[in-house]
Amino acid sequence: MAYSLRIPGTGLLLAVLLTAAPLASRAQGTVTLVGKVSGKTADSVAVSIRENLLDPKEQTTYAAVNDRGEFRLAVQVSGPTRADLVYDDDVADLFLEPGMALEVKFKGNDLAATVRYKGKGAEPNTFLAEMDERFTEVDGFQVLPENIMFYEAGFLHFLDYRRKEQRKFYENTIDNEHYSAAFRDYINSEIDYSYANDRLTYQDLREQVVATEGRLKMTPTYYDFLNDKALINNPVALRSELYQEFLLNYVHYMATSGGHQRTDPSFYQVCYDIAKSQLSGPTRPIIMGRVLQESFRFGHVKQSAAMLADFRAADAKNEYFPVLQQDFETHKAFAIGAPAPNFHLTTASGDSVSLRSFAGKLVYINFWRTTSGLALRDLPYAADLIKRFDGKNIVFLNVALDENEPAWKQLVLGKKLPGVHVRAAGGMRSAIAKAYAIQDVPAYFLLAEDGTFLNTKPKRLSSRAAVDEIKQSFGKAGTYSSTLPSSAGK
Structure with missing residues (x-):
């Protein structure tokens, strides 16, 4: 159970864990669940528990749902624990303790809103469901979307009111x-x-x-x-x-x-x-x-x-x-400071190029291909960015993952595209695509002067923020090195 929303991309951490920390003194035991699904929409039901808070892998116990919508499963728990009851694409909160024997009923098309409990352990799990319905599912008790608009005094009043209602x-x-x-x-x-x-x-x-x-x-x-x-x-x-x-x-x-x-x-x-x-x-x-x-x-x-x-x-x-x-x-x-995989490729004019030949320079790598509309839209911005950093200690390296070499050459040479342009034979199946774990294009990497990763997801060529990001990257590898313990590089 959680009362704060998850906000992707904000850098804020708002309730993402699934269970409690394992404690040495917690008793081992079994929880049984027998249940009935009205209007079956899936063939199995599951209970998921994360035993180790630092391990993303969950302990998941499955049970088949028969033609009558009935299921039965037993879950091993190491003590009082948060868990998830999962059916189809829906999830309901559980609180499990050794010895619980729950009877569960819900509608197949709406587990969270219709789940009902009987048996040993029914009271706490019913409370969780009602708590979610009264508070978590009500926008008026959430920070987003409206209450975040308050100034300090109003926001504190909202928090105090919510806590008072929860306590009541x-x-x-x-x-x-x-x-x-x-x-x-x-x-x-x-x-x-x-x-x-x-x-x-x-x-x-x-x-x-x-x-x-x-x-x-x-x-x-x-x-x-x-x-x-x-x-x-x-x-x-x-x-x-x-x-x-x-x-x-x-x-x-x-x-x-x-x-x-x-x-x-x-x-x-x-x-x-x-x-x-x-x-x-x-x-x-x-x-x-x-x-x-x-x-x-x-x-x-x-x-x-x-x-x-x-x-x-x-x-x-x-x-x-x-x-x-x-x-x-x-x-x-692919962490900051890890060496970027070296490679040897050929430019559109027939010259051989390796990553190590750019040692001592920042390297902005752009993986692209001529059949990608998104990658093609970045080309004018790439030209402008290269012009802005003309004479600076940076190389803009464009790696084409193209199967069609003539089409690539015609575009690069015909349009006189600036920067260093090379092609990887084999395209997405090429060694360099695998070495850099490329799933799709465009994909970008910013390498430090020492050939290590500085940013595996830098601003796109078309982003206005790319200029400032690159400016701040000159010499940054040395700044990182100065913060390392004396034994870190040994």
């Missing part, structure tokens, strides 16, 4: 007899951290959504709620995904408040150190690991390797390191 619903519904302490802690944490997370991310989110007004200046006391140490280190809240998201946003906030921006080479190292120094208990390695996963994707490969080595020493039970090690191996080939 909780107090009028939940008792100690039918709801375990673990579930009560979970719901209380969801309420508290939906408030805290939305308050923490409000200024950044509003700046992005309400672009016409610019960034709000907050009152001096707006962020004082973060001084509550119990809010930051709260082991009771471990089962809440919003608590973990709040902590990651908190680490980001502390880093930026200290003058470190996301574009700084040291940003993820700073975030990692904040998590390591300010968090404690089982939450600490989870948030350190989350920062590492960000670094694997957006940080320097050598810096990530150094932090991963440090994490291994901190993960005494080896609970998370294997997952992080695998994630690092998956992303390191």
Whole structure:
């Protein structure tokens, strides 16, 4: 369950995890679900649990739905846990504890809105469904789309009102007899951290959504709620995904408040150190690991390797390191600082060119082909961009993934296209296309002067922001190197 929307592309982290952190003291056990689907639309039902918060792989248990719409499944759980009941393309929240025996009924065309529970464990799962219906599914209780428009005082009033209504619903519904302490802690944490997370991310989110007004200046006391140490280190809240998201946003906030921006080479190292120094208990390695996963994707490969080595020493039970090690191996080939694959190709005029021949220069690589309308539309912008950086220490390298060599040559030579133009025989099946994991064109890469990746998704040639991005990239590889630990490059 979560009360904040996910916002793709904003850089904000708003409730994306699926279950609670594994705790050493949690009891092992089985949960059974027997159910009936009215109006069957799929042949199976599933329950998905993410046992390890740093592992994207879910433990999914499937059960067949027979011709009468009936199903039965048993799920192994390691303790009180968030889970997803999945049918067709629909999902409903579950809270599972060892020993639960649920009877589930729903309509095949609308699981989330029609699901009903009976049996042992029915009360907490019914509460989740009703909580979602009363709050999550009502726009008036969401930050987006309308409430983000409020200025500070109005937004705080909205958050206070929502929390008050959630508490009222909780107090009028939940008792100690039918709801375990673990579930009560979970719901209380969801309420508290939906408030805290939305308050923490409000200024950044509003700046992005309400672009016409610019960034709000907050009152001096707006962020004082973060001084509550119990809010930051709260082991009771471990089962809440919003608590973990709040902590990651908190680490980001502390880093930026200290003058470190996301574009700084040291940003993820700073975030990692904040998590390591300010968090404690089982939450600490989870948030350190989350920062590492960000670094694997957006940080320097050598810096990530150094932090991963440090994490291994901190993960005494080896609970998370294997997952992080695998994630690092998956992303390191295209991480910042990783060497770009070398190649030898032939230009339209017949000259042989290798990537290494451009050592010491920025290299903007444009993968394209003559049959791609989108790639062709970028050509005039490419010419303008090349003209802007004439005489600068940068090469614009255009790699055509064309099967038709004559057509490519005719276009390049006939139009006198600027920049360096080469063609990869075999097109999308060529060695270079595989080496750079090209799925479609156009695709762009910005390489540093030392031949390493600087940006695997730079601004497009047609983007006005491409000029500023390139200007800021000269010498940036050296800036990254200066932030690395002395042992990172060894």
